[in-house]
Amino acid sequence: MRHAFGKLFWFGALLGFGSITILLLALHGANVFDFGGLALHGARVVKFAVFWGAFFLIVAFYEEFLTRGYTQFTLTQSVGFWPAAILLSAGFGALHLGNPGESWVGILGAVLIGFFFCLTLRRTGNLWFAIGFHTSWDWGESYFYSVPDSGGMAPGHLLHSNFHGPNWLTGGSVGPEGSVFLFVLLVLLWVVFDRVYPEVKYPAEISDSRL
Numbered sequence: 001m002r003h004a005f006g007k008l009f010w011f012g013a014l015l016g017f018g019s020i021t022i023l024l025l026a027l028h029g030a031n032v033f034d035f036g037g038l039a040l041h042g043a044r045v046v047k048f049a050v051f052w053g054a055f056f057l058i059v060a061f062y063e064e065f066l067t068r069g070y071t072q073f074t075l076t077q078s079v080g081f082w083p084a085a086i087l088l089s090a091g092f093g094a095l096h097l098g099n100p101g102e103s104w105v106g107i108l109g110a111v112l113i114g115f116f117f118c119l120t121l122r123r124t125g126n127l128w129f130a131i132g133f134h135t136s137w138d139w140g141e142s143y144f145y146s147v148p149d150s151g152g153m154a155p156g157h158l159l160h161s162n163f164h165g166p167n168w169l170t171g172g173s174v175g176p177e178g179s180v181f182l183f184v185l186l187v188l189l190w191v192v193f194d195r196v197y198p199e200v201k202y203p204a205e206i207s208d209s210r211l
Contacts, residue, residue: 003128012120012132019133019185020140024147026181032165039146039160048156052143053135060134064127067092068117076203085118101151101173109177110150112186119193125201141175148175 003009027033040048067088075084092114093107117130142149146157151174163170171178 003126006128008124008126008128009132012129013136016133016136017140019189020137020145023176023181023185024145027170027176027179030169032169033163034161036160036162038158040158045158048143051156052154053139056138057135059138060131063092063095064117064131064134067114068121068127068130072121073203081122085115089114089118096150099151101148103172103174103178106150106171106174106178109182112183116186116189119190122200122202123193123197125204148173150174150177
């Protein structure tokens with residue numbers, strides 16, 4: 001708790017929002033996405049911004065603690081960090097199976113996003129970066145840029161944005177998490193994070209011989 005909402009959380013939030021922005025700018029540059037005009041005005045802009053911020057913070061807490069919290073630590077003691085990360089990232093993808101509009105490409109994208117979050121846990125020593133990234137990515141995707149998120153479209157979104165083009169580029173009903181550009185972005189995120197945080201910090205309680 002001493003790290004709660006500290007610099008790791010806010011750096012994660014900044015990188016999460018920046019990442020979804022880069023992804024959608026790439027789609028816009030490929031002429032398959034338009035940002036559109038405002039769908040909200042006046043006090044409703046702030047009202048829904050705060051509501052969705054709080055909502056996606058709760059989602060991030062739930063999904064990160066469920067799939068990369070105690071379960072990750074416990075499985076690590078049995079099978080090692082990365083085998084546990086693979087299993088739980090698959091479980092993270094499975095959480096999205098019931099979403100309307102989801103596809104196998106979107107599920108794969110969710111699995112790989114979860115695996116990236118495991119890297120952030122491994123290198124920072126806690127979940128706060130992942131929680132910040134997860135919150136702002138979902139907020140930026142669903143509210144700010146107003147695009148489908150894992151097959152679902154949030155009411156009370158900011159823009160009249162729209163996709164037009166092949167599903168492999170736009171993600172179709174899944175949204176940008178089903179776009180081929182997502183996989184390029186994840187590779188870049190992995191490389192950058194690996195360089196910025198090169199030291200393994202998790203789990204400190206288990207000797208390296210067990211990993």
